[in-house]
Amino acid sequence: MKVAILTIGNELTSGRTQDTNTSFIARTCHLRNWPVTATLSVGDDEEAIKRALSYAMAGADAVIVTGGLGPTADDITTAAIARAFNLSLHTDETVLAKMKEIFARFHLPWTENNAKQALFPEGATVITNPTGTAPGFALKRDSRMIVVIPGVPREINRMLPEGVIPLLQRTFPEKAAHVITRTIKTFGLSEAAVDEKVADIDFAGAGIGIGFYPNFPENHIVLTARDETESAALEKLDRVTAEVLQRLPRHQIFAYDEDTLAGIIARALTEKGLTLAVAESCTGGLITDRITDVPGSSIYLERGFVTYSDRSKTELLGVPEQIIRTHGAVSEETARLMAEGARAKSGTNLGLATTGIAGPGGGSENKPVGTVYIALADGEHTMCRHYAFRWDRRRNKIIATQAALMMLKAYLAGEETNG
Ligand code: ATP
Numbered sequence: 281m282k283v284a285i286l287t288i289g290n291e292l293t294s295g296r297t298q299d300t301n302t303s304f305i306a307r308t309c310h311l312r313n314w315p316v317t318a319t320l321s322v323g324d325d326e327e328a329i330k331r332a333l334s335y336a337m338a339g340a341d342a343v344i345v346t347g348g349l350g351p352t353a354d355d356i357t358t359a360a361i362a363r364a365f366n367l368s369l370h371t372d373e374t375v376l377a378k379m380k381e382i383f384a385r386f387h388l389p390w391t392e393n394n395a396k397q398a399l400f401p402e403g404a405t406v407i408t409n410p411t412g413t414a415p416g417f418a419l420k421r422d423s424r425m426i427v428v429i430p431g432v433p434r435e436i437n438r439m440l441p442e443g444v445i446p447l448l449q450r451t452f453p454e455k456a457a458h459v460i461t462r463t464i465k466t467f468g469l470s471e472a473a474v475d476e477k478v479a480d481i482d483f484a485g486a487g488i489g490i491g492f493y494p495n496f497p498e499n500h501i502v503l504t505a506r507d508e509t510e511s512a513a514l515e516k517l518d519r520v521t522a523e524v525l526q527r528l529p530r531h532q533i534f535a536y537d538e539d540t541l542a543g544i545i546a547r548a549l550t551e552k553g554l555t556l557a558v559a560e561s562c563t564g565g566l567i568t569d570r571i572t573d574v575p576g577s578s579i580y581l582e583r584g585f586v587t588y589s590d591r592s593k594t595e596l597l598g599v600p601e602q603i604i605r606t607h608g609a610v611s612e613e614t615a616r617l618m619a620e621g622a623r624a625k626s627g628t629n630l631g632l633a634t635t636g637i638a639g640p641g642g643g644s645e646n647k648p649v650g651t652v653y654i655a656l657a658d659g660e661h662t663m664c665r666h667y668a669f670r671w672d673r674r675r676n677k678i679i680a681t682q683a684a685l686m687m688l689k690a691y692l693a694g695e696e697t698n699g
Pocket residue numbers: 287288289291292297298299300301302346347348349350351355412413414429430431432433
């Protein structure tokens with residue numbers, strides 16, 4: 281089934297809002313092997329909506345439209361689409377009653393313009409909106425289907441998988457109905473590197489789709505298998521996944537599917553009963569932020585120090601002034617003592633520390649911008665790694681955070697060698 285995507289809203293054509301709906305819908309279609317023939321954006325303008333709709337319909341079986349379903353006068357999508365097909369509008373009494381009930385429940389004053397959101401073109405099928413007031417609708421025209429949903433990303437996050445996709449599957453049934461995906465999450469592997477390594481695998485022959493999704497600083501490889509039965513799709517997916525994994529460096533793969541780096545670290549620390557303290561200089565608290573993203577992190581995270589100044593490294597972590605003066609705040613010696621100090625001062629099993637030059641200033645010939653030292657102390661050994669990142673300030677901080685978490689993850693998995 282071919283799909284076209286049409287997003288509507290003046291906020292999009294003026295550049296005030298980034299069109300994340302298009303990428304979300306396009307990714308979803310791509311994973312199902314539904315080719316997207318066009319992605320279009322127009323303002324809240326009837327003529328523009330009609331023109332775009334006719335272009336979109338010329339090349340696709342289904343057109344997914346977002347935006348302009350709200351109660352205000354500038355939201356004209358429903359009326360424009362009805363007029364494009366010469367359809368009258370009618371009020372759906374069930375939708376109207378439900379909307380009034382929601383307003384009453386949340387003690388919101390009802391205004392008549394809200395009734396607009398219960399207006400649908402004749403013959404439309406209503407698509408419920410579990411997290412907002414404006415429902416969507418679908419219209420069948422000859423062999424084509426037009427699906428219209430609100431513009432609010434949070435609302436379509438649920439409406440797309442729960443309402444739209446099942447409706448399209450029912451409307452355009454396919455033989456190979458079972459689609460299974462697997463996400464391989466990597467760090468430090470570029471798209472070009474992955475491409476080259478897996479070039480000899482015959483994905484098309486095996487009936488597998490492969491996609492590459494950069495999600496800075498991570499790169500996700502998504503494999504999609506489709507077959508007539510779920511077990512056949514799964515068998516195929518497992519076989520090709522194994523082939524892909526064989527070709528990729530093991531230490532650069534850290535998670536699959538819904539797993540996250542911080543989540544895996546959380547599981548390992550909890551299982552081993554280990555506690556952690558973090559001392560951050562160039563990462564400015566980002567490591568502690570990632571770790572505390574996981575619910576229940578208080579079990580293993582004792583504390584995080586943001587020791588940005590030399591004085592704080594000495595006062596809070598006990599790094600001798602002499603060391604900082606001799607080797608510099610950004611040095612292997614300082615990083616090691618920061619990790620050991622964080623651990624000792626906090627009474628934890630592990631201490632993790634970063635120190636580096638995020639840029640754009642502060643670099644030198646010996647220690648250019650992007651120089652980062654990351655150390656991990658466990659009381660017996662302290663390991664330290666040197667990195668040379670080459671991004672801007674913000675991304676250097678993010679990538680250093682990821683590298684520190686990768687080091688911790690590898691240590692917990694028994695993969696990190698002492699150095
Ligand atoms: P509502 O019932 O909430 O008014 P709506 O269908 O009228 O929904 P819009 O008014 O067009 O939707 O947009 C609602 C919000 O969603 C706005 O904050 C808008 O910036 C955002 N939004 C709209 N379209 C997109 C898009 N394509 N990508 C990302 N955000 C969007």
